[in-house]
Amino acid sequence: EVQLVESGGGLVQPGRSLRLSCAASGFAFNDYAIHWVRQAPGKGLEWVSGISWNSATTGYADSVKGRFTISRDNAKNSLYLEMNSLRAEDTASYYCARSRHYYFYMDVWGKGTTVTVSS
Amino acid sequence: EIVLTQSPGTLSLSPGERATLSCRASQSVSNNYLAWYQQKPGQAPRLLMYGASSRATGIPDRFSGSGSGTDFTLTINRLEPEDFAVYYCQQYGSSPITFGQGTRLESK
Numbered sequence: 341e342v343q344l345v346e347s348g349g350g351l352v353q354p355g356r357s358l359r360l361s362c363a364a365s366g367f368a369f370n371d372y373a374i375h376w377v378r379q380a381p382g383k384g385l386e387w388v389s390g391i392s393w394n395s396a397t398t399g400y401a402d403s404v405k406g407r408f409t410i411s412r413d414n415a416k417n418s419l420y421l422e423m424n425s426l427r428a429e430d431t432a433s434y435y436c437a438r439s440r441h442y443y444f445y446m447d448v449w450g451k452g453t454t455v456t457v458s459s
Numbered sequence: 460e461i462v463l464t465q466s467p468g469t470l471s472l473s474p475g476e477r478a479t480l481s482c483r484a485s486q487s488v489s490n491n492y493l494a495w496y497q498q499k500p501g502q503a504p505r506l507l508m509y510g511a512s513s514r515a516t517g518i519p520d521r522f523s524g525s526g527s528g529t530d531f532t533l534t535i536n537r538l539e540p541e542d543f544a545v546y547y548c549q550q551y552g553s554s555p556i557t558f559g560q561g562t563r564l565e566s567k
Contacts (some may be wrong), residue, residue, distance in 0.1 A: 343460075352533040385496075385504060385547050387556040399554055407512055441497070443551055445509040447516075450518055 342366040342448050344374075344436050352426055359378035359445030360453060362419040370414040373397075373442040376421050378432035379452075388434070389421065392442045399442075404430075426457045461486055461550050463559035478535040480562045482548035487528045489552030495524060495533045498561075499544045507534065509516045509548075540566070 348360040362374065375390040389400045389410040398410055408423040419436055433454050439447035462485040472478055482493065491511040497502040506515040508524040511531055520535040535542055543566045548559040 377558075384561045385498075385549075385558040387549075387558065390556065398554075401555055437504075439551070443492065443556075444551070445492075445515075445549070445551055446496075446504075446507060447506050449503040449505070449511075 342358050343353045344438065344450035345450060346434060346436055346450045346453035349434065349455045351458065353459050354427060354457055356426055357422070357424045358426060358455060360421040360423065362421075362450060364417045364419070364438070366437075367448075368393075369417040370408070372438040372440060374412065374419045374442065375437050375439060375446060376410065376419075377435045377437055377446070377449075378430075379435070380429070383432075386432075388403045390439075390442060391419070397442050422424055423455070426455075431455060431457045460562075461488065461553060461557050462488070463548050463550060465546075465559035465562045467562060468560075469478050469563045469565060471565050472538055474538050474540055475532055478533075478536050478538055478542070478564055480533040480535075480546055480564070482526075482531040482533070482559050488531075488550045491533050492552030493524075493526070494549045496499055496521045496541075496547045496549065497544050498547065504547065507545060515558060538564075539558060548564040563564060 343365045345363045376388040391410045407425045412419045433452040435452045437449040466481045495508040498504045512524045520567045
């Protein structure tokens with residue numbers, strides 16, 4: 341079964357850091373770009389970051405640029421999002437989603453992990 | 460950045476009716492790289508359409524997409540109870556990837 345499973349979410353204080361992970365199974369992870377998409381409570385979807393299959397291309401939304409870093413380990417079929425200097429407005433469910441190419445639709449999504457930034 | 464504006468914000472219809480959802484882009488979407496996603500409460504988004512008019516695997520043919528350039532439409536014929544959800548359009552042709560704000564399709 342093709343699957344993406346996010347982990348690492350939780351409650352964190354403003355200004356602190358958190359690392360999210362996304363574990364892939366059931367498909368050739370190193371053939372796909374992967375993205376992070378978040379959804380604040382009761383709000384819409386926001387693309388956060390993406391990375392190509394070989395990590396040659398990465399991108400970030402302006403709202404997280406300079407604070408978040410995306411990376412992947414193809415040997416471990418895993419994607420990561422290092423989040424620093426967290427703010428209250430980063431509170432959201434974070435989904436990882438795969439796409440066949442970096443600029444492509446996202447055909448498989450994980451169930452998400454929740455990040456709450458609060459003192 | 461391409462801004463996607465979806466309308467209406469909320470659409471109230473009955474099962475069996477047709478739903479027409481609109482997505483307008485602030486500039487032309489490259490290669491018509493426009494996708495539609497469905498999201499139900501507590502669930503992850505699900506891909507419905509890509510390339511503006513191609514159905515994703517397993518999506519029933521009552522769902523159809525059309526449009527090009529800056530104006531796109533998702534049509535759902537003969538609404539089923541499971542179709543009531545929030546729908547998002549997304550452009551994936553240029554950076555940054557952007558989503559519309561969503562249309563809530565509710566049962567009347």
